[in-house]
Amino acid sequence: MGPPDPRPIGVFDSGVGGLTVLRALRARLPGESMVYLGDTARVPYGTKSAEVVTRYSLRNAAFLTAQDVKLLVVACNTASSVALPALRAALEVPVVGVIEPGARVAARASRSGKVGVVGTPGTIASGAYQRALLAERGDLRIQVQACPLLVPLAEEGWVSGEVPRLVARAYLAPMRQAGIDTLVLGCTHYPLLRGVLAEELGPEVALVDSAEATADEVEALLRRGAVRPAPAGGGSLRVVVTDTPDRIPELSARFLGERVERAEHVDIQAG
Amino acid sequence: MGPPDPRPIGVFDSGVGGLTVLRALRARLPGESMVYLGDTARVPYGTKSAEVVTRYSLRNAAFLTAQDVKLLVVACNTASSVALPALRAALEVPVVGVIEPGARVAARASRSGKVGVVGTPGTIASGAYQRALLAERGDLRIQVQACPLLVPLAEEGWVSGEVPRLVARAYLAPMRQAGIDTLVLGCTHYPLLRGVLAEELGPEVALVDSAEATADEVEALLRRGAVRPAPAGGGSLRVVVTDTPDRIPELSARFLGERVERAEHVDIQAG
Numbered sequence: 001m002g003p004p005d006p007r008p009i010g011v012f013d014s015g016v017g018g019l020t021v022l023r024a025l026r027a028r029l030p031g032e033s034m035v036y037l038g039d040t041a042r043v044p045y046g047t048k049s050a051e052v053v054t055r056y057s058l059r060n061a062a063f064l065t066a067q068d069v070k071l072l073v074v075a076c077n078t079a080s081s082v083a084l085p086a087l088r089a090a091l092e093v094p095v096v097g098v099i100e101p102g103a104r105v106a107a108r109a110s111r112s113g114k115v116g117v118v119g120t121p122g123t124i125a126s127g128a129y130q131r132a133l134l135a136e137r138g139d140l141r142i143q144v145q146a147c148p149l150l151v152p153l154a155e156e157g158w159v160s161g162e163v164p165r166l167v168a169r170a171y172l173a174p175m176r177q178a179g180i181d182t183l184v185l186g187c188t189h190y191p192l193l194r195g196v197l198a199e200e201l202g203p204e205v206a207l208v209d210s211a212e213a214t215a216d217e218v219e220a221l222l223r224r225g226a227v228r229p230a231p232a233g234g235g236s237l238r239v240v241v242t243d244t245p246d247r248i249p250e251l252s253a254r255f256l257g258e259r260v261e262r263a264e265h266v267d268i269q270a271g
Numbered sequence: 272m273g274p275p276d277p278r279p280i281g282v283f284d285s286g287v288g289g290l291t292v293l294r295a296l297r298a299r300l301p302g303e304s305m306v307y308l309g310d311t312a313r314v315p316y317g318t319k320s321a322e323v324v325t326r327y328s329l330r331n332a333a334f335l336t337a338q339d340v341k342l343l344v345v346a347c348n349t350a351s352s353v354a355l356p357a358l359r360a361a362l363e364v365p366v367v368g369v370i371e372p373g374a375r376v377a378a379r380a381s382r383s384g385k386v387g388v389v390g391t392p393g394t395i396a397s398g399a400y401q402r403a404l405l406a407e408r409g410d411l412r413i414q415v416q417a418c419p420l421l422v423p424l425a426e427e428g429w430v431s432g433e434v435p436r437l438v439a440r441a442y443l444a445p446m447r448q449a450g451i452d453t454l455v456l457g458c459t460h461y462p463l464l465r466g467v468l469a470e471e472l473g474p475e476v477a478l479v480d481s482a483e484a485t486a487d488e489v490e491a492l493l494r495r496g497a498v499r500p501a502p503a504g505g506g507s508l509r510v511v512v513t514d515t516p517d518r519i520p521e522l523s524a525r526f527l528g529e530r531v532e533r534a535e536h537v538d539i540q541a542g
Contacts (some may be wrong), residue, residue: 152422
């Protein structure tokens with residue numbers, strides 16, 4: 001399968017939520033170098049149109065391919081749900097989104113065949129999870145819910161107590177009524193709210209974190225030699241954002257689980 | 272004071288929140304034509320840096336001056352708090368922001384001299400309200416609070432009931448403790464949450480809506496002839512957005528109080 005490939009893995013997201021995907025990747029693949037791009041000057045993508053999200057995604061990918069990445073991970077659910085075809089057409093390296101891996105794990109995990117998906121308005125409206133789940137397993141009954149309040153709750157660190165519990169209860173009531181046994185956390189911010197979501201649904205409902213599923217998929221690509229792994233030794237990490245990086249030390253501690261003191265700032269075109 | 276000036280008044284905001292300012296302007300000045308630009312492809316500004324907000328604001332202003340406006344209203348609190356000097360330096364027409372008018376009304380309204388300001392993280396961090404209030408009245412004691420959850424609550428129409436009440440209670444607790452008698456609603460979305468905010472603070476606290484105060488200021492400029500008013504007859508309205516206008520009919524009904532069925536879409540530079 002040829003010599004090791006020291007080029008980094010590129011990861012982009014609309015902001016800092018994708019750091020939960022980066023976290024899973026780094027835990028799984030400590031030898032790989034990674035470049036993370038957070039488009040914080042345009043965050044969030046979840047409330048914007050497919051056209052605008054695709055345009056921003058192509059630009060993020062162009063920045064990362066200029067960093068000579070060997071593989072691109074689209075760590076943003078909204079971008080994965082609308083921009084993957086355009087990204088795959090434009091790039092020569094493999095492109096992994098977060099939708100298909102999460103859908104695959106959920107389709108396998110469900111015994112009752114009743115699966116729920118929570119995500120941003122953009123992700124839910126795209127129908128991407130619904131299509132990916134049915135492609136895995138045609139007999140699934142799928143209940144979806146857009147949850148626009150969960151991203152600001154997670155970013156503000158408002159992840160336990162009465163407010164997130166009531167918000168979760170309102171969003172999840174139709175899920176409970178539908179009797180789902182598996183819930184896909186279809187947004188990279190939602191793992192931070194895992195506690196309240198799990199509490200509202202009860203212990204009999206399995207929560208599927210797309211970040212973990214995506215890291216599994218990337219690991220499999222490297223193991224199968226579809227992309228050659230890095231040479232032995234520790235991988236490096238660069239974090240780049242399009243707005244000023246002032247809040248990155250704090251937010252990286254929360255989302256990545258390690259404090260990134262020196263994030264770089266880049267002005268992607270005149271955006 | 273010269274012949275009437277039929278040119279429109281230009282209004283921009285990061286998204287749809289500024290429609291509450293447009294609403295106040297149209298109620299006050301029904302004869303004036305208006306062009307509203309909502310930068311919905313980059314919304315929100317409130318969580319972004321001053322540098323990025325200034326860049327976006329200059330672009331929005333350039334679009335509106337190309338529409339030959341006679342006056343520019345910056346209907347976004349975040350943009351008003353960081354970009355006014357740059358806008359005034361760049362433009363030849365008068366520029367009115369929402370901070371100074373709101374601060375003026377609040378400074379006059381307060382008897383106790385204890386004034387509260389709620390706004391986005393960007394607005395509060397800029398210190399613009401604090402400076403404007405102290406410029407009006409040096410003896411004020413000012414309590415500020417960034418309220419990042421209120422914008423998504425207003426946009427989702429979640430404006431009454433337990434969730435917004437608990438969120439408002441958490442944000443306003445320090446205000447109550449400080450004994451304010453006047454609260455500035457320092458974000459164009461907040462008038463939609465006026466009910467729960469007023470309920471939490473009690474009837475003895477006056478709420479100042481910057482939209483109304485700004486419309487007063489624009490009316491005064493026209494009355495004093497600083498800008499010449501339109502000729503007799505009804506003014507026209509154009510609403511332009513940078514993302515697809517799919518949700519504008521619904522959101523304009525909520526924020527503007529009239530349903531704009533045909534908003535235009537414009538792609539401001541390669542943003």
